Amino acid sequence: MKNIIPYGKQKIFISDFSEVNKALKSNFITNGEYVKKFEKSFSKYTKAKYSLTCSSGTAAIDLALKSIGLKKNDNIIIPSVNFIAAANMAKLLGANIFLADVDRLSGQMRPSDLLNCIKFNRLKKIKAFFVMYNGGCPNFVKEFYNIKKKFKTIIIEDACHALGSKYSIKKNFKIGNCKFSDLATFSFHPLKTITTGEGGMVTTNNKILNDKLKIYRNHGMIRGKTTKYNYNWAYKIVDAGHNYRLSDLNCALGYSQLKKINQIIQKRKYIANLYNEELKELKPIVDFPKVSKDLESAWHLYVININFKKLKINKKTLIQKLFRNRITTQVHYIPTFNQPLYKSFYQKNKFKNAKAYYENCLSLPIYYDLNSKTVKNIAKKLKNIIHQSKHI
Ligand SMILES: Cc1ncc(COP(=O)(O)O)c(C=O)c1O
Incomplete structure (x- = not known):
């Protein structure tokens, strides 16, 4: 429809075209250099040790849940106001979902809502809880971390609204650095801060989680490294996984967008x-x-x-x-x-x-x-x- 003002829209810069063009001309348009470049620049930006591209924000959430080993009957807490991806992915893995109330102005779950949910449902074991910075403002980062420690559980930040958001605890941190969480997930849907068309990213500082994310992104496959003198053709499937890879064309766009x-x-x-x-x-x-x-x-x-x-x-x-x-x-x-x-x-x-x-x-x-x-x-x-x- 003409002349209708949308509520959100991507911004594509002229310089984005030349970066995607370069990707198109490269030898590998998937699993290539632009995947590495985008992941590296994302880690540099957020200061997370590991950044892993994937095909959407939903895939990022699914990967995060698989990496922590969420399984049937595990308890997981999700804010009741949220994009549906977190609940859907947890449901598909057979977890017991518990919804927490939110603040009536920000729509974000507060630490008190999380604690009320734990108390009301008499939860003894909590595999993980999601936080979601609805709109972008990263409230209560440290308070959620304290709850994580108290209940010996895992925090996943559904940070799809919060790429570039910052909080200040002693010094400035960007969301995604996972200083006070285990994993953070991002979407690069056209309406998000930066876009890759469709796409997502998971960040973490935990090597074990990152290794699992990589395996689940690629069919549940482990493959050895090829070196100058040894072509490693063999592969092992250790669990059932999806193809959640993001192509180099998308990564080139993300790499270019992140600069802006x-x-x-x-x-x-x-x-x-x-x-x-x-x-x-x-x-x-x-x-x-x-x-x-x-x-x-x-x-x-x-x-x-x-x-x-x-x-x-x-x-x-x-x-x-x-x-x-x-x-x-x-x-x-x-x-x-x-x-x-x-x-x-x-x-x-x-x-x-x-x-x-x-x-x-x-x-x-x-x-x-x-x-x-x-x-x-x-x-x-x-x-x-x-x-x-x-x-x-
Ligand atoms: C909070 C939140 N979580 C998850 C997602 C899912 O991301 P995607 O659309 O890239 O799968 C979105 C995107 O709409 C979102 O806003």
Whole structure:
């Protein structure tokens, strides 16, 4: 559809074309030099010891779960507001999933939600828990680490919203460095901070986990090294795995995009600040995303919370009204317990905050090529609709 403002969009730079071209002309367009280059530059950026490319963020999550040996009847905790990949991958491995409530403004699980989930379900053994930095702000990194230590469990950061986000504990760390987690997973879907078309990455500082990630990325296969004088043709299959490899064409794009990440985040931050400024008169009907002083968000999303009790319209109507003004918005996310597949998790008196978040949250458009004029126009349209819909 023409002239419709999407809620997110990739940015492809001119220099990206020449890098992908080089990959196309190289001898190996899979398992080649660009895979190594992208992984190496990702580790340099995040300061993680190991970075492993794969075919999507979902594949990254599946690999992370396989590397820790998640199996049937293992207990795993997942925030109730999340992209569905974590729950689906854990379900396919036969794990017992426990959903935790979230903060009603950020949509993120808090340490208290995690502890409540452990207590309520009387969990003695917890194989792992996911954290997800909904929108990009990396809250409670150290607090989650303390819970991990207390319960002798594993943290997987579903960091798909948080590439380039930073937290400050003694010094600045980037999400993905796994200083305070076991594994972090990323997506390079077109709407993410950087894109490879489709693609993903897992980072870790643990060699044993990294060795397993490599095996599961490639059919469950172990292959010896070929040296100058010894061609190692044989291979062993040690477990059933997928083909989750990312081609050199995608990796060349990722390698090139990563060079521009600061510029990309800078622009997203600018847009978020502009929305804050343009929409501030909507307070207290609308709440805005908060980033505390010691944190930096990569602004994957700009999520506002609207108190619909003060309006004559509900969220569905607002979304359609904005759409008729050619503005696309989105909801991140429909809580997992509201999905038909996971409806057994639904309970009337549970997940109060997740339900409130879902009722009120709305993601406004944010992407590199969104200019100030358009942001101001989106803000103006939203203000008009909200002012017209107020109870008198
Ligand atoms: C939080 C989160 N987890 C996982 C994924 C899955 O990533 P992909 O779409 O690359 O499989 C996404 C992407 O939408 C995501 O936002």
